[in-house]
Amino acid sequence: MIFEKIRDCIMSRTNLSESVVTMQASLRDDLGLDSFDLAELGIELEDVFAVTIPDEDLIAFHTVSDIVTFMKNSTK
Template identity: 55%
Template sequence: MIFEKVRDLVADRLNHNIEDVTMEANLKEDLGADSFSYAEIGMLLEDSFNVTISDLDLDQFQTVGDLVHYLEQHVTEV
């Protein structure tokens, strides 16, 4: 369930088909995210999952899977 929400959010924000947004997809290289996109995705994830993501953590995410794994560890209720 977390992956599907992340996939939909990332696909919408980065203007990609959901088929492009896989666990292995690199946010920058494959999906074209830039620093502004990262910040927006971070805020959208915080709102969607009721979680706080530090800037340090956000900077560490390279793939969609990184986002999903982080949320699986920090979200108590989906």
């Protein structure tokens, strides 16, 4: 469920297909997100999951899996 919400947020910001947005996908290398895209994605994820993502955590996200792990730990 968490992965699917994150995948949908990423897909809504990009023209990427569902098959490209995997747990192992690199946000920068595979999905082509730059720092501005990541900042906007962070804001959207904060709204969707009703959490706060500190800047130091946001810049530490390298893969979709990193975001999923953060959200699992933040929404307990």
